[in-house]
Amino acid sequence: MQKVNSKESYQPFPYPLNGLSRLVLHQFRNYQSLDVSLQRDCIVLTGANGAGKTNILEAISFLSPGRGLRSIKLSQVTNLKILNQKVPVPPSWAIAATIERENDLIELGTRLDYTATGSERRLVKINGQVAKSQALLTNWISITWVTPQMDQLFLEGSSGRRKFIDRLVYAIDPLHAERLHRYDHHMKERAHLLREGRYDPAWVSTLERKLAEDGVAITVARQELAEYLENAQHTEKDYPFPQFQAEMKGEVEKWLENHPALAAEDIYAEKLCMVRAQDAETGGAFVGPHRSDFCVHHLAKQLPAEVCSTGEQKMLLLALTLAFTKVQREYSSCPAILLLDDVAAHLDDQHRQVLFQEICKPVRGPMSEDSRKGHIQVWMTGTDKSMFQNLNDQAQFLTVHNATLKEDF
DSSP states (O other), X not given: OOOOOOSTTOOOOSSOOSSEEEXXXXXXXXXXXXXXXXXSSEEEEEOOTTSSHHHHXXXXXXXXXXXXXXXOOGGGGBXXXXXXXXXXXXXXXXXXXXXXXXXXXXXXXXXXXXXXXXXXXXXXXXXXXXXXXXXXXXXXOEEEEEOGGGGGTTTSOHHHHHHHHHHHHHHHOTHHHHHHHHHHHHHHHHHHHHHHSOOOHHHHHHHHHHHHHHHHHHHHHHHHHHHHHHHHSOOOTTOSSOOEEEXXXXXXXXXXXXXXXXXXXXXXXXXXXXXXXXHHHHOSOSSSGGGOEEEEEETTTXXXXXXXXXXXXXXXXXXXXXXXXXHHHHHOOSOEEEEEOSOGGGSOHHHHHHHHHXXXXXXXXXXXXXXXXXXXXXXXXXSOGGGGGGGTTTOXXXXXXXXXXXXXX
């Protein structure tokens, strides 16, 4: 495996990639140091359970807004060997990546940082410059994932489903992440003022108008994505993955059924004004897209996803994912990465073959501008390399063992 030591020594792969071409980890999970070059748009990580395959996917997921695919406290991903050391400066981890985009190299980086008061935060750099917000990462790369933990997506609370749909929206609407960030900030500011009990009504009204504007825009973006997913799914009778119906449900969605967006904003702002007393007691906001739900139905069974069998729920999640790859190829304007953690192991041969055909489209020769736009870099993990034998000619295989990666030809 080629070791890359500097940007100057880097040699792009002859056929331009549309994703990561280099990944560097420092004190992340079980990796004290890792520097790996990527040469394909399909990467397969194999190795024993606990070797660190998922940790690599998690590191990549930190190149998008949020707390990664495990959604945990930032310091918890710090390498345990340094986390347990008593040092005057809090330990930190760091991730760096090089992205090839239309023959240009884009450098992304992120690390655990601390405020003056000791609070955790994530520092993000784009091409060497500190970014004002994590949300700016979505201007350069879109990252989505499917993990075994997401098998409970349809059974757990609506928060997880909102995060799922929002991450899909990021891929085709980079401004969505910034809207969510502003919405959360304004909601917290309003809640703080209402709890104090003494506030300028005009200022609270201004915050409520901002919440209404971003809240409606967030809702519309989610609704459009749900519609795109439905339209992108396969409808052939012999297609092995189930057909689905997908929609957002909530009070703002109801307003938009009968009113244009501007009128819905007015209704929203008025509603927020009416429930100030209630929100002062409970915190947050009684109404808004933070209370909406992403609902999926299994069409053949005519059942909501939450009452389908465990196997049917897994198939619905993959059906959504496959439909989304088609949406990405049509609408995404930046490199796209799909992370599939231990997904193939739970599929029979037919489903596995269709999955590979859909997500790993081979590239023969230099990519045109159109083909590059619609291409997705896929990362998959598994314990058994034989599950991926159909990808031998188009995937880069890396064996993970004792926090090291070795090229597996």
